[in-house]
Amino acid sequence: MTVSSLKQMLVMPSFEFLTGFKLAIKRLCKEPLGLLGLILVTLIVGSAILAPWIVPHDPIAIDVLNRLKGPSAEHWLGTDQLGRDIFSRVLMGSQVALKVAFSAISLALGFGLLLGLIAGFGPAWLDHIIVTLFDTVRSFPTIIFALAVVTLTGPSLTTIILVIVVTSIPIYGRVVRTQTQALSAQEFILAERALGASMPRILGVHMLPNVIGQLLILASMDVPIVITIEAGLSFLGLGIQPPTPSWGTILNDGYLFIRNTPWMIIAGGIPLILCTLGFTFLGESLRDIFDPKLRKDI
Amino acid sequence: MWFFLVKRCGLGVLIVCLAVTALYLMIHSIPGDPASIILGPRATEEMKAALAVKMGLDQPILIQLFNFFKDVFQGDLGFDVFSQRPVIDIIMEQLPHTLILILVSIMWAAAIGIPLGCYSAIYQNSLFDKISAILSVGTIAIPSFVVAIYGLLIFSVTLRWLPAIGAGDSGDIADQLTHLILPSLAVGLGWVGYISRLVRSSMLETLGANHIRTARAFGLPERVIIYRYSLRIAILPTITLLGVGVGYLLSGALFAEIVFARPGIGKLIFDAVSTRNYPIVMGSVLITTILFVIVTTLADFVNALLDPRIRAHA
Numbered sequence: 156m157t158v159s160s161l162k163q164m165l166v167m168p169s170f171e172f173l174t175g176f177k178l179a180i181k182r183l184c185k186e187p188l189g190l191l192g193l194i195l196v197t198l199i200v201g202s203a204i205l206a207p208w209i210v211p212h213d214p215i216a217i218d219v220l221n222r223l224k225g226p227s228a229e230h231w232l233g234t235d236q237l238g239r240d241i242f243s244r245v246l247m248g249s250q251v252a253l254k255v256a257f258s259a260i261s262l263a264l265g266f267g268l269l270l271g272l273i274a275g276f277g278p279a280w281l282d283h284i285i286v287t288l289f290d291t292v293r294s295f296p297t298i299i300f301a302l303a304v305v306t307l308t309g310p311s312l313t314t315i316i317l318v319i320v321v322t323s324i325p326i327y328g329r330v331v332r333t334q335t336q337a338l339s340a341q342e343f344i345l346a347e348r349a350l351g352a353s354m355p356r357i358l359g360v361h362m363l364p365n366v367i368g369q370l371l372i373l374a375s376m377d378v379p380i381v382i383t384i385e386a387g388l389s390f391l392g393l394g395i396q397p398p399t400p401s402w403g404t405i406l407n408d409g410y411l412f413i414r415n416t417p418w419m420i421i422a423g424g425i426p427l428i429l430c431t432l433g434f435t436f437l438g439e440s441l442r443d444i445f446d447p448k449l450r451k452d453i
Numbered sequence: 454m455w456f457f458l459v460k461r462c463g464l465g466v467l468i469v470c471l472a473v474t475a476l477y478l479m480i481h482s483i484p485g486d487p488a489s490i491i492l493g494p495r496a497t498e499e500m501k502a503a504l505a506v507k508m509g510l511d512q513p514i515l516i517q518l519f520n521f522f523k524d525v526f527q528g529d530l531g532f533d534v535f536s537q538r539p540v541i542d543i544i545m546e547q548l549p550h551t552l553i554l555i556l557v558s559i560m561w562a563a564a565i566g567i568p569l570g571c572y573s574a575i576y577q578n579s580l581f582d583k584i585s586a587i588l589s590v591g592t593i594a595i596p597s598f599v600v601a602i603y604g605l606l607i608f609s610v611t612l613r614w615l616p617a618i619g620a621g622d623s624g625d626i627a628d629q630l631t632h633l634i635l636p637s638l639a640v641g642l643g644w645v646g647y648i649s650r651l652v653r654s655s656m657l658e659t660l661g662a663n664h665i666r667t668a669r670a671f672g673l674p675e676r677v678i679i680y681r682y683s684l685r686i687a688i689l690p691t692i693t694l695l696g697v698g699v700g701y702l703l704s705g706a707l708f709a710e711i712v713f714a715r716p717g718i719g720k721l722i723f724d725a726v727s728t729r730n731y732p733i734v735m736g737s738v739l740i741t742t743i744l745f746v747i748v749t750t751l752a753d754f755v756n757a758l759l760d761p762r763i764r765a766h767a
Contacts, residue, residue, distance in 0.1 A: 287468070287471070294468045294742055295700075295738070297700065297704060298703075298704040298707055299719075299722060299738055300738075302722050303738045306729060307479055387596065387704075393726065409602075410712070413602075414610060420603070431596060432591060434594075435593070
């Protein structure tokens with residue numbers, strides 16, 4: 156880390172969120188990879204939000220006469236085995252991917268925060284129970300756990316989100332727990348306790364602001380992982396169900412027709428790669444700017 | 454040390470037990486009773502009742518759970534109705550394929566990742582370092598199943614250089630190896646990035662350590678300092694990473710096996726999910742979980758051996 160960036164971090168008041176945000180954007184723009192990540196993420200989020208208005212064709216309209224066509228002026232990325240416009244499906248797919256990522260991560264973050272605070276601040280026996288639960292959940296490899304759940308409940312959007320939430324709660328919970336334990340030994344928390352502050356007040360007013368920054372960085376780095384899980388499950392036919400477009404289902408269609416046309420695979424895979432790359436570059440740059448210490452914990 | 458070992462193994466056993474319980478409860482939360490699912494819609498009430506007694510379904514849930522535990526610890530994971538064979542035999546037949554794939558993937562990834570990280574650390578902030586940093590993040594970010602599909606598209610379908618499906622003839626080693634190239638590329642690519650980043654950061658740490666400075670002051674050749682004194686220590690965290698990462702390896706192997714229609718435990722689980730073959734799904738999930746717990750416990754143990762601070766902490 157350079158001297159100037161150190162100075163900037165020292166000057167930056169951590170509680171003035173807006174100033175911090177402006178500085179982050181400024182510093183992101185100076186780092187080539189951070190800037191690239193920011194651009195990619197803006198593009199993807201923008202197209203996901205605007206998707207319903209900018210799709211050139213109905214993404215689920217079937218046109219069997221024009222099936223498995225290559226790119227043309229009418230269909231920019233060609234058509235799939237049912238004659239649906241792939242470009243429109245890719246655009247709508249970004250919406251599905253981000254919807255899953257946003258809802259799953261915010262739920263996991265919420266529950267992880269709550270359980271982590273309880274484990275870190277509560278009595279030791281409760282801490283042991285929660286940590287063992289975390290370890291148990293983490294002892295299933297994510298995709299294999301997902302397969303087991305899907306066998307029982309059947310594939311759906313809710314199942315994917317549920318699986319991601321359950322398997323990511325421990326990631327957030329552990330960080331919060333460690334942070335809370337470290338904080339509860341500090342003087343300002345002891346002082347609050349001595350003053351007779353209630354538990355909700357200590358946790359909500361004093362602990363939370365100290366943990367939330369790290370959690371948000373973790374969450375931003377979790378986005379590509381979650382999007383990969385959604386696309387992976389949908390690729391296996393166990394996630395998003397047709398006719399709803401998802402990058403994973405487009406890849407699956409392309410995989411089945413790999414000897415007829417390469418276009419579906421290219422169209423389904425490139426946005427997924429750009430998306431994971433964009434969020435990873437952005438997440439890593441944000442972490443380096445706000446919390447270089449976190450680098451060692453992950 | 455012994456205390457740590459016992460405690461960590463106890464935790465491992467506890468986790469496996471919890472996992473078994475969770476799996477058992479999950480099987481039993483399926484709508485409809487197992488007897489009528491197995492016998493199909495045309496079974497009479499008497500047939501269902503007879504099978505339920507045979508499977509022990511008429512007993513209280515706690516006793517069923519106890520019997521299930523007893524069976525699992527005796528290596529009996531149930532019976533597959535479709536192929537008329539014990540589940541454990543089917544799993545043990547597929548497991549070696551997955552283990553070979555994982556081993557080969559991790560070996561080539563380490564063979565490239567370790568030197569990459571090592572040189573990046575030696576020539577810190579050079580152009581080489583920067584390019585390798587970007588490549589590392591890139592390979593980590595790209596989903597392994599996309600690598601698998603693109604590999605299939607480029608090398609099997611378009612160029613026709615490499616075989617697309619299967620694991621090769623069982624007697625022909627060269628054939629098996631060519632069938633391993635693409636799957637292990639897909640599984641290992643992300644690990645090149647993980648390993649090189651980890652080796653780079655731990656190498657930077659050791660290169661700044663006191664004993665290295667002493668070695669330099671003694672005028673030892675740079676080559677000896679790097680390979681004999683630094684890399685030997687810097688490589689240790691990679692072992693731990695492998696322990697933690699075996700879950701990712703299994704997930705990667707699952708996708709590679711499905712994309713390349715390779716035999717293995719991932720393909721087994723996937724096919725069983727598609728046909729709703731519960732005993733196979735539960736059996737293979739259980740075996741992978743046990744494998745996972747054993748490897749993470751081993752990694753923790755190796756870590757504690759190497760770093761006394763962890764022992765003291767636990």
